[in-house]
Amino acid sequence: MPRILLSGNSAIGEGAIRAGCQCYFGYPITPQNELTEYMATHLSRRKGCSFIQAESELSAINMVYGASVAGVRVMTSSSSPGISLKQEGISYLAACQLPAVIVNMSRGGPGLGSISATQSDYFQSTRGGGHGDYRTIVLAPSSVQELADLTHRAFDLADRYLIPVIILGDSMLGQMMEPVEFHHEVPRRLPVRDQALRGAHGRASRFVKTFTSKPTELEEINWSLFRRYRLIEKKETTCESSLVDDAELVVVAFGIAARIAKGAIRKARSNGLKVGLLRPVTLWPFPSEQVKKTAARTKHFLVFEMNMGQMVEDVKLALDGAGEVGFYGRPGGVIPTPSEVFRVVSREYYQRGLSIER
Amino acid sequence: MKQVYRRPHSLKKAPFHYCPGCGHSIAHRVIAEVIDEMNLQDKVIGIPPPGCSVFAYHYFDVDMVESAHGRGAAVATGIKRAFPQAIVFTYQGDGDLAAIGTAETIHAANRGERITAIFINNAVYGMTGGQMAPTTLLSQKTTTTPYGRSAQLEGYPLKISEMLALVKGTVYIERTAVSSPANIMKTKKAVRKAFQTQIDDLGFSLVEILSPCPVNWKMAPLEAWQWIEKEMTKEFPLGVIKDVTGK
Structure with missing residues (x-):
């Protein structure tokens, strides 16, 4: 495929579609709007796909949770203040071991901060970010080409380890344009993930939950999460x-x-x-x-x-x-x-x- | 001998943990009967909330996913958009749907998402111990309105169903109660119609069920039923609030 000139935000969008992303739910915030707009243009009319401009970042991440439960590849994006709002949903995704890709084109903080590039969300990204004892994989690209490549990898990692994956960029990466080459064609149809909820057709009903009234059960859930995290540390550190x-x-x-x-x-x-x-x-x-x-x-x-x-x-x-x-x-x-x-x-x-x- | 009564297939063989006289058990059973009768057990995905009904997935024998507090309509949206063949219902309390989840509810309704909300209105936060809900009646005593809900300080009971009726994406909204055998039958009819609305791909449907919480109301179960019929229905009149299904 020839190299094309794309902004970082658009490159993520194209990379996501080529990774088989079927659902995207977003909410406007600078400096990542081009990504939401890219998905509105290129994903929303695609067969079997869905795009929603949600009413809030909270809603968007909970739509992500729903789509992930139903077994499809799903992404949302935002920037720092919006990512803070998404932390509730990210914690639930982590607890339920649900894959999802979350893009943070971060901006200055604290508070509303500025729309300029900073890296002040490192702690939030690498320490889980929301409540509870969990981690997310965090990928930090440094060029538009790498944004495209890591977007694909993010979906693969999320599915392989059943974990939310954060792509941590910044407003400079999102806004700048560079030549980029995509190495994957849009997949025809991805298999539905095992354990997806699609109605108990031909099998027993099942449920996805985070709450338990037994501390020992929750302790085991936390241990199993961290056993997987050890595996990720061993295999995926780059x-x-x-x-x-x-x-x-x-x-x-x-x-x-x-x-x-x-x-x-x-x-x-x-x-x-x-x-x-x-x-x-x-x-x-x-x-x-x-x-x-x-x-x-x-x-x-x-x-x-x-x-x-x-x-x-x-x-x-x-x-x-x-x-x-x-x-x-x-x-x-x-x-x-x-x-x-x-x-x-x-x-x-x-x-x-x-x-x-x- | 003809069997006239049995556990619906869509309910697991698990005893409910709900308090004596609680309306959740009746609402669960009504929904399960409808799922059975409409032959939807293998198509339904239910979304219980945090709260007393968080364990609904231990009772319903259908696919279920727990939602974060108030986010049921957003989670349902995600599921339905990813897998439109599913019949998706949320099961939400008054605090969940009409306080913390107001935005999610109104916007899912406005988009006309093909989902069904079962809205349990018992005028209190049940699981947390009976605090004021958005639907708490004026002068009703709760643990956070110990002197009775005052309009001046706490505002008025929120009529979210009437609000949702103004939203163009909603197709069918009815308020019922589980306070008498007749009302339970009406509730069942409403739930059936709401699911049918979704099957027919018409838009957003909601059934508000006035439901007793005897423990937090500090009433005996029978007294709680009577309180629904005498007091709650004054503020929240029963009946069809909106029906543009054309059926």
Whole structure:
């Protein structure tokens, strides 16, 4: 298939349709409206598919819950304040072990915040987000192509592990246009998921529920969730590393911040500074092993995020004292340039007395 | 010997946990009888709410999914859109449908979703211990209106069924009660008609059932039945509120 120019939001929409997404329920909020509009244009009239502009994010996520119960691939999208509202439904999806894809084209917070790009929803995304003891898989793309690819992967992961999957982007990723290539055709018809509720035809009736009056039963449910989470950690943790082999300083960044960091690292390399990059693609499960392994080569880390320091906690937990971790963050929707990050990287590099290639 | 009475097939062989005199058991049985008679047991997906009837899936022998509080109409929408062949009903209380779930209910109704809401109105929050509901009558005492509901402080009983009748997507709305054998029969007829409306793909249907909660009303079961007929029906008159099914 030829490469086409698409915005990040549209690329998710097209990626979702090609992954066999049959239902999409959304609610307007900037900066993800193009995705809702894409689904209104391209999904709503498709045979066997459904699009609803819901009356609220709460309704949208509960429609997602219903469609997932009925066994089809389903997606919703929103941005930070709307994602907060969806947390009720995400908790229920997690409890019922129902697959769904939830896109967060995040924006500045707290409160209504701003519509500019930030990464301040890292904690909310990677710690479950709603009430109760659960996790969601969190994918953090850093280009439009990766948005398209990870959207497909998100549906596969959701079905394989019966878990809600969050795609955590930001307004910059959602809005920018890049060439993108899709590797899948729209599937003719996907099989209905096992255990879907479609009426007790030719089988005993069954039910999907979260409530129990027995703490021991709930404890077992939580244990079984976390057994699956251990499996996901083992099998699905993904991290990109670049120029790490000879690096004396390793920058850890995700999403659009990693893209900015790459520019900074290129500049650093051309100045003889041996700087590499670790970019977690799955924020949960977090690539703790990769971070730890990197510490066998160098002790020097710099975490760069567009927030006041959230992923940096996971880096420190992963290193468990085995590395020296610096942090640089810009909150509020300010997008630093590669030159700015380069200045921070080189200052850190010199202050730590690391060797320079001449 | 001719069998004249038995447990409906759509009810499991499980004893109800409801309090003596509670209306849920009657409503459950009425719905199950209709499902049996309309031969829908293998097509129905029911959506019980949090609350006293959260365990409805232990009683109904049909596919069921528990909804978050108030979100029944949204969950039903998702199911029906994903699998339109299903016959989908929500089972919701007054707090669930007319307070926390007002938005979901009105907008699902306005879209004319092909779903049926069974709306149990007992004028209190039952499971949480008898707090004021949107449908609590004026001067009715509850644990959160210990001096009686005052219009000035707590507003008026909300007539959500009448409100929904104004919405174009609704096709059939009737208010019934389970306070006498005659009213129970009318309830059954209404539930049947509501399901038929959905089968005929006409739009949103709702049956509001005035239902006794003797424990939280602090009444004996018989007294509770009488209170429905004497007091509740003054505020919530029984009968068809809207019917544009043309049938």
